[in-house]
Amino acid sequence: MHRVSNRTIAGGMTDKRDARVALLEKGAATRREALDLERRACSAPEAEHRIRAFFQVLGQAAHVAEPYEGFLNSLSRRIGLLTGLGAAR
Numbered sequence: 001m002h003r004v005s006n007r008t009i010a011g012g013m014t015d016k017r018d019a020r021v022a023l024l025e026k027g028a029a030t031r032r033e034a035l036d037l038e039r040r041a042c043s044a045p046e047a048e049h050r051i052r053a054f055f056q057v058l059g060q061a062a063h064v065a066e067p068y069e070g071f072l073n074s075l076s077r078r079i080g081l082l083t084g085l086g087a088a089r
Contacts, residue, residue, distance in 0.1 A: 047079065048075075048076055048079050048080075051072075051075060051079075052072055052076070055071075055072055
């Protein structure tokens with residue numbers, strides 16, 4: 001199993017898709033393994049942003065954004081606590 005570090009991505013890759021292609025070329029067994037490695041390379045703030053964006057789209061589509069606001073705030077705090085970013089806020 002190959003690993004993607006932030007240096008690999010920052011050291012010349014234009015985005016994570018390029019890093020995934022590089023992993024596949026280096027011998028990542030499957031596209032799924034490359035996607036898994038990409039997911040793990042995702043930063044906590046980026047993950048929080050993706051989760052918020054998902055629920056915003058869901059809320060807009062169903063016209064129920066307001067009931068999810070407390071859940072999103074709770075989720076954001078939990079992500080912060082799990083990643084150690086909660087103390088910095």
